[in-house]
Amino acid sequence: MKFDLASFKEDFLTEEQDNLQALDGGLLKLEKKPADKEILNELMRFSHTVKGAAGMMGFKKMAFLAHVIEDVFDYARNNLLEITPKTIEILFEGLDGLNGSLEQIRKTDKEKNLDSLSKKIKAVTGVETQGIGKSKRSEGGEPxxxxxxxxxxxxxxxxxxxxxxxxxxxxxxxxxxxxxxxxxxxxxxxxxxxxxxxxxxxxxxx
Incomplete structure (x- = not known):
C-alpha cells in the first residue's frame, strides 16, 4: 500500500532521519564491540523500522537496502557472519546510501536507485535477502x-x-x-x- 506522500512526507522524513542517526551511532559502537549481541539487536530493530517506513511509503529500493542491512545484523547475532572492519565499512556505505536516498526524497519525492549498493553488500557479507518481507528463519530462529x-x-x-x-x-x-x-x-x-x-x-x- 502506498500512502499519499504529501500527507505523510514530513513525519516520514523525520522518523527515518532519527533512525538513520541511531544506526550511525550503533555502528560506531559495533565497530568497537563487533560481537555484542545487544548492540546487534538494537541495530536490527532500527534497520527494521527504516525498512518498514520506507516500504509503506512505496520506496522499495530504500526498503530493500534497509532489509539487506537488517539481515547482516541478524546473521551476525546468530553467529553466521563475523563483523569485520570490512563489514563495518560496507555497512557505513549502505547507511550513506540510505541517507542519500532520504535526502533526494526530501528534495524531489523520488528515491535513489540503490540496487547496485544492495547487491554489493550481499556479495561482501553473503546474506541472501529477497524482497522486503520477513526473511525465512529455521525452527531455531536462524536465517x-x-x-x-x-x-x-x-x-x-x-x-x-x-x-x-x-x-x-x-x-x-x-x-x-x-x-x-x-x-x-x-x-x-x-x-x-x-x-x-x-x-x-x-x-x-x-
Whole structure:
C-alpha cells in the first residue's frame, strides 16, 4: 500500500532521519564491540523500522537496502557472519546510501536507485535477502539459507582428514565433494558457489 506522500512526507522524513542517526551511532559502537549481541539487536530493530517506513511509503529500493542491512545484523547475532572492519565499512556505505536516498526524497519525492549498493553488500557479507518481507528463519530462529550454507561448509570440512593430502587425493576429494554439493540444490545452494566451496577445500588442505 502506498500512502499519499504529501500527507505523510514530513513525519516520514523525520522518523527515518532519527533512525538513520541511531544506526550511525550503533555502528560506531559495533565497530568497537563487533560481537555484542545487544548492540546487534538494537541495530536490527532500527534497520527494521527504516525498512518498514520506507516500504509503506512505496520506496522499495530504500526498503530493500534497509532489509539487506537488517539481515547482516541478524546473521551476525546468530553467529553466521563475523563483523569485520570490512563489514563495518560496507555497512557505513549502505547507511550513506540510505541517507542519500532520504535526502533526494526530501528534495524531489523520488528515491535513489540503490540496487547496485544492495547487491554489493550481499556479495561482501553473503546474506541472501529477497524482497522486503520477513526473511525465512529455521525452527531455531536462524536465517534459513545461511544455516544451510553453513551445513554445506561443515560437510566440506569433514572431508579433510589427516592434514595435508597428495594432489591425486585432493582432486579425488574435490570430485567427491562437488558431487555432494550438487545434492544440496534442493536447499538453494547455487551451483555457481561451487568454486567458492573448492577454494575453501584447497585452503584447508594446504
Amino acid at each position: 534459513e539459507v545461511a544455516k544451510q550454507k553453513l551445513n554445506v561448509k561443515k560437510e566440506v570440512a569433514k572431508k579433510v582428514v589427516g592434514g595435508k593430502a597428495s594432489l591425486k587425493e585432493t582432486k579425488a576429494k574435490q570430485k567427491e565433494i562437488a558431487d555432494k554439493i550438487k545434492l544440496f540444490s534442493y536447499i538453494k545452494v547455487p551451483v555457481k558457489r561451487l568454486d567458492t566451496m573448492m577454494d575453501l577445500l584447497e585452503s584447508l588442505l594446504i
